Amino acid sequence: MASPTSTNPAHAHFESFLQAQLCQDVLSSFQELCGALGLEPGGGLPQYHKIKDQLNYWSAKSLWTKLDKRAGQPVYQQGRACTSTKCLVVGAGPCGLRVAVELALLGARVVLVEKRTKFSRHNVLHLWPFTIHDLRALGAKKFYGRFCTGTLDHISIRQLQLLLLKVALLLGVEIHWGVTFTGLQPPPRKGSGWRAQLQPNPPAQLANYEFDVLISAAGGKFVPEGFKVREMRGKLAIGITANFVNGRTVEETQVPEISGVARIYNQSFFQSLLKATGIDLENIVYYKDDTHYFVMTAKKQCLLRLGVLRQDWPDTNRLLGSANVVPEALQRFTRAAADFATHGKLGKLEFAQDAHGQPDVSAFDFTSMMRAESSARVQEKHGARLLLGLVGDCLVEPFWPLGTGVARGFLAAFDAAWMVKRWAEGAESLEVLAERESLYQLLSQTSPENMHRNVAQYGLDPATRYPNLNLRAVTPNQVRDLYDVLAKEPVQRNNDKTDTGMPATGSAGTQEELLRWCQEQTAGYPGVHVSDLSSSWADGLALCALVYRLQPGLLEPSELQGLGALEATAWALKVAENELGITPVVSAQAVVAGSDPLGLIAYLSHFHSAFKSMAHSPGPVSQASPGTSSAVLFLSKLQRTLQRSRAKENAEDAGGKKLRLEMEAETPSTEVPPDPEPGVPLTPPSQHQEAGAGDLCALCGEHLYVLERLCVNGHFFHRSCFRCHTCEATLWPGGYEQHPGDGHFYCLQHLPQTDHKAEGSDRGPESPVKTEGVSSPHQVRIACHQASQLPQPRRRGPVLFQIPASPPVGRSASPARSASGCPPLTLPLTRKWSLHPSLPAAAPPWPATPWRAALWAGACQSRALKSLPDLQGLRHHHALCCLTGAGAGGSRTSQFFFSALVAMEKEEKESPFSSEEEEEDVPLDSDVEQALQTFAKTSGTMNNYPTWRRTLLRRAKEEEMKRFCKAQTIQRRLNEIEAALRELEAEGVKLELALRRQSSSPEQQKKLWVGQLLQLVDKKNSLVAEEAELMITVQELNLEEKQWQLDQELRGYMNREENLKTAADRQAEDQVLRKLVDLVNQRDALIRFQEERRLSELALGTGAQG
Secondary structure, X not given: OOOHHHOOHHHHHHHHHHHOOOHHXXXXXXXXXXXXXXXXXXXXXXXXXXXXXXXXXXXXXXXHHHXXXXXXXXXXHHHOOOOOOEEEEEOOOHHHHHXXXXXXXXXXXXXXXXXXXXXXXXXXXXXXXXXXXXXXXXOHHHHOOOOOOOOOOEEEHHHHHHHHHHHHHHOOOEEXXXXXXXXXXXXXXXXXXXXXXXXXXXXXXHHXXXXXXXXXXXXXXXXXXXXXXXXXXXXXXXXXXXXXXXXXXXXXXXXXXXXXXXXXXXXXXXXXXXXXHOOOEEEEEEEEOOEEEEEEEEOHHHHHHOOOEOOOOOOHHHHOOOXXXXXXXXHHHHHHHHHHHOOOOOOOOOXXXXXXXXXXXXXXXXXXXXXXXXXXXXXXXXXXXXXXXXXXXXXXXXXXXXXXXXXXXXXXXXXXXXXXXXXXXXXXXXXHHHHHHHHHHHHOOOOOOOOOOOHHHOOOOHHHOOOOOXXXXXXXXXXXXXXXXXXOOOOEEEOOOOOOOOOOOOOOOOHHHHHHHHHHHHXXXXXXXXXXXXXXXXXXXXXXXXXXXXXXXXXXXXXXXXOOHXXXXXXXXXXXXXXXXXXXXXXXXXXXXXXXXXXXXXXXXXXXXXXXXXXXXXOOOOOOOOOOOHHHHHHHHHHHHHHHHHHHHHHHHHHOOOOOOOOOOOOOOOOOOOOOOOOOOOOOOOHHHHOOXXXXXXXXXXEOOHHHEEEEOOEEEEOOOOEOOOOOOEOOOOOEEEOOOOOOEXXXXXXXXXXXXXXXXXXXXXXXXXXXXXXXXXXXXXXXXXXXXXXXXXXXXXXXXXXXOOOXXXXXXXXXXXXXXXXXXXXXXXXXXXXXXXXXXXXXXXXXXXXXXXXXXXXXXXXXXXXXXXXOOOOOHHHHHHHHOOOOOOOXXXXXXXXXXXXXXXXXXXXXXXXXXXXXXXXXXXXXXXXXXXXXXXXXXXXXXXXXXXXXXXXXHHHHHHHHHHHHHHHHHHHHHHHHHHHHHHHHHHHHHHHHHOOOOXXXXXXXXXXXXXXXXXXXXXXXXXXXXXXXXXXXXXXXXXXXXXXXXXXXXXXXXXXXXXXXXXXXHHHHHHHHXXXXXXXXXXXXXXXXXXXXHHHHHHXXXX
């Protein structure tokens, strides 16, 4: 067949345009194409139709089909929706180009200005499923053949800009390069329009261009005049990006990517990295595109220790300035981290070159993020109205570890274009602004999970993207300040205080209110008479009465006989902390001596704010009461369980004893079981421990003010002092331990291990323990939910499965052992099986074959997910799938899947669409997906079915990225809470100093100061409770990863032939199985805690309505 270029020279220019990989090549080839066709670039949609009419050969038609399908959507009204609208778009980043494309499809005249002259950013962007579908619909595969092939879900910024630039040029967008937008030029008189101030020397046609819509996509450093920007600051966060040359060798293509691994839930990988290289990171991501792209968050102390930073400076700009960063050391640092993460399989890592010809590696600060307070404004002068909108980084600077930048940027681009359409339709200006702000409120909450599932229906109309959309969430009256006759004030950057999260709803108010409440709660107890908030509590009886009132049974009055004031007070403080979640801020000695009245008031206010809504009636307080610090209490018990578990494991390892599984037959409890010893010590803390505990920090010895006090193990610390002894990182609740040898506190990553403990694995995040018969790590992750590893507890508590004891060493396996080597499972009939109507009241007979067992478990899991999402679908059923999914042959179930896979592949091959053009995922029902995942884990045939394999791989990567984003969201919020607590502490110190020093101040002024102090205490308690909630989620992520690790280890044993196993193998297999069951029970405790919280909130809501 003759080449199309032989008959029409324009075809060659068009092919060059499609294949161009440099910005200048794209522009020059398009200019030549327009010249060959007799057209002038920038002619809007009419230009597109003329190009399409003249280029009608097969290669071009496939692109026109896609663009016509998009342009044919009713919302664009055949390109006539905005024909009278003139737009100026500032910035040719991905978001600027994307909004320009939408405006062009609406029929508007679009002019775009960009200060750069080339695209040089190699950094890689994560794409949500809808962005992949959206770009495919614009012909991305035609411009960039490797776009999201297989399981890829990312693209470099440069490639994304190139393909959007090509689409924009074809649709008639007029683009000017090397032109900087510096501001607006208002109309000088009536009848004239708005113009732009441009530099250095814009063409006359551009300088005189009058427009009525301005869309700014110029990045976070430039926001048009009139917009207010809020700065959100957290803890210091230093990011490092690096791009290495991608030689596209076979070895490089086989190196698996890292969608994201975070230290907050994967301690083992970062511990191994630290031991091997001395590099201390918070997280790391690796993507392959034009380059090998790595991005990581490094700790400042590590950078200083390794010589990357010359000197420590409090100012971030100076800390990361070019004068303080050693380029060679930074390159060594990133090369070593990348080499370790990929097991050295990338060979010699050579840096790619940036726009300046230098190695493409840089350190940046993402401590603070800017967010515009509004997304749009209207300015008017001399009757000429101008609609201004923001998209991209100048609207919201993304938090890079979440991978939300381009996805939310595209959503904002669609919303901005929808606003322009409504503006062109003649809607009232305030109504247009109100709708836009209603959509803006949704932007920061969007995720792939809470948007419409059918990404194929996404369009310009917000209703196609956002479920439960309310375009009237913001009223026109609320946006009147966004309509200016002429903006006079410059852009403001408000250095707002960090968001303190939950509102302070339970403030103790005044001292009088607190005193009345304490009197009500302690009334009627013998020997207790509360008349004030100081001396009435000195004997300890009032505090014991208060605790007994809130939780009868914890402190029996008979147990107080014979105890002195100090002992009784110490006992009450301990009980309140361990059983009510009320952390002390005052020592027992200070209460008895009356030396710290402010500390006592702050402590009692915590009781009041937590239990003030409780009716004054006899009976215990419900542990699920929303007023109680249930998260703090639960995390405290979990922390003690973890510490006992690690101590027990160390002792067992040291003595060479076999690990035992604690089993209890009683009905599952609703809490994490308390310590083996009574929750309240029979012997109260010694006076030596309590002396001065609330006045001085146990670490630095400096004075502690009330708001600064952090109580751990009966001692008080500054939060700023309570850090890991090794890495000086902040110690979060549930994420640290005190070493019994040296007495120092450590994060779990740096907790010193005894000599007999096994060293941490030096494998990367994608390399589990390899055993015979196990697929490659990347293939295994098709079906497994990943997270990260953390030392896990071995606690006493309810069990879901009972495992027979392993046979003695040297004897053969029990005849009851299955062919897979897995001991038989017995499922006790407990109430856990009746939690959901969709599940049987008792465990059904175990299916005869492993495949049926796996299917049954998968079906149970999916039904639980559907019936009760908050319980997370009884995720311990995943362990059932793992424990029973051995061998893949002979069963009718596997035969069914073989038939289904063959039919799917046949349909794929017979599809009229080319595989190069279409690689959409297969829509899967949850039951089918669960069964397929089990099938994929237990068979080696998935490589023969690329469609299903690609779908499952992509789903697995999405789950991995989802988990990583969840962890990074938690990390960011924890940092924000830490910054907010520092601010509260500083305010509290000022108030406390004023109260202690101004003894001559009027009594009314003192009461006012005390009221303000109580409000700060209440805010702090709310933040501490939120911090505990987040750390519970971290524990959940840890358990998920630990389960995945044990699952892989167990599968290695189960896939071996039974006659090839040694006695040691069988013992090790039983040991792993017991650990796995114990871990499932731990996850079950977390699930039950969350479920009780949910039911409590539902009951509270029902009661409020009643």
